[in-house]
Amino acid sequence: MHFVEKLGRFTELSDDERIALATCVETEKVVPAQTRLVNQGDEYPSAYVIERGWSFRQRLLKDGRRQVMNFLVPGDAIGFAAAFFAHADHTVITMTEVRYARIDPDRLMQVIAGSPRLGATLFWSTALEESVLREHIVSLGQRTAREHMAHLLVELAERVRKGGMPEAEAQLLPVTQILLADVLGISPVHTNRTIRQLVREGVIETSARGIALLDEPRLRQMSDFDEQFLHEDGGPDF
Amino acid sequence: MHFVEKLGRFTELSDDERIALATCVETEKVVPAQTRLVNQGDEYPSAYVIERGWSFRQRLLKDGRRQVMNFLVPGDAIGFAAAFFAHADHTVITMTEVRYARIDPDRLMQVIAGSPRLGATLFWSTALEESVLREHIVSLGQRTAREHMAHLLVELAERVRKGGMPEAEAQLLPVTQILLADVLGISPVHTNRTIRQLVREGVIETSARGIALLDEPRLRQMSDFDEQFLHEDGGPDF
DNA sequence: CGTGGTGTTGAAGGAAATCAAGCCCGGTGG
DNA sequence: CCACCGGGCTTGATTTCCTTCAACACCACG
DSSP: OHHHHHHHHHSOOOHHHHHHHHTTEEEEEEEOTTOEEEOTTSBOOOEEEEEESOEEEEEEOTTSOEEEEEEEOTTOEESTTGGGSSBOSSEEEESSOEEEEEEOHHHHHHHHHHOHHHHHHHHHHHHHHHHHHHHHHHHHHHSOHHHHHHHHHHHHHHHHHHTTOOHHHHTEEOOOHHHHHHHHTSOHHHHHHHHHHHHHTTSEEEETTEEEESOHHHHHHHHTOOGGGGOTTOOOOO | OHHHHHHHHHSOOOHHHHHHHHTTEEEEEEEOTTOEEEOTTSBOOOEEEEEESOEEEEEEOTTSOEEEEEEEOTTOEESTTGGGSSBOSSEEEESSOEEEEEEOHHHHHHHHHHOHHHHHHHHHHHHHHHHHHHHHHHHHHHSOHHHHHHHHHHHHHHHHHHTTOOHHHHTEEOOOHHHHHHHHTSOHHHHHHHHHHHHHTTSEEEETTEEEESOHHHHHHHHTOOGGGGOTTOOOOO
């Protein structure tokens, strides 16, 4: 029930609200790495909430270039707003084994109708996601590859910490460098050089399974990380 | 009442809903160009809807670099979701004289509580905005300066067309090249060279007051513009 | 009639892409 | 068992795109 917990972190939910929310959760499912949860161009399948593991959103251009939008960690939602659209404009792929819950959109609508506070809270969590997108825009437009990389790593560490991912998994970002290149909008070769440099400086560490942070304070400093952008400064005001 | 009209384009609103929405609109105000409607770091002032003119959102880094997130055209909303946050993480500045309406958030909340359909519609319009941000990420990450510029121009032409801006204004994007540089994430000099090239090719035209499109089909083609991303394919499904 | 913001263009330097080659490692099949 | 293969990682050399620096023209404005 990460979904209920996540919203509960924003607003103090009553027991009634918790119970009502829980009735929206349908089946839970576990899928292996490299599974497509949503397919660009297809009809939007449904609404989901990630409960365990890593995934990411990507968008393909006609000539094969791809851009990775963001990563999804436990507590993140898929398709709450986007489900309004006829077709998905992006693909969601799992990077590890992932457990997720299907949410019944109609039921959710009913629940919200009964509790505007819940609606506002949901709205809030969408706004938070938008904030992450905006920060990505800033990174792509203004930060150097090095700064962008550092910023991304700190952001993920932060989000994962709040998302209730088990400590062991949270320490390690399970990405290939090719994937990372398409997040940062740079070539795989340059991604590699940037990573190697950060490793030489001792702020990160690489292994076969991914990237681990060694010196988060320095990463924050070199990326000019703004504590405020994940908006820990409060949820909706009632 | 562009606000009501805009939402009305997504969903068939009843007269009651229209009237209820209209009661949320407080004062209307007209401000000159270069006015700050929202200030990064300040408390979020309120919620607004743009009714006439051009503005943009920007975010400043500590060292002075700035990134422009997106442009705001008539019908666009400011601060509906973001007002939940304690502090604004960006600044909004007008580029022309702008007329906007203040929306009473509390009143809006009440109205939504009385009509979940309205809430969903508002939610939908937020999702649409997010879609524009995602496209900006794709452009920054994957497209060349030339492609990005072409894509931006077509996107704005399209949005402005749907936003009910007067034909005369809609034809002209009132930007300085320095501003455009901070949208595209490139230097002013390179922005200039990119523009000059497009002018030489005869697809756009510049004047003291801004940029005008001459050959939209070619711009679409060179930017691989995807008709679908502004999601004309339908609003919320009831 | 200066003055500052904007636009324009050339020249030089730097960041990142591309091209190319070799490595490690896990999987697969002879 | 090991040869082979493919995917990801690493590094050097070269090229391309974009930045930076610099100079000047233009024009709106005080």
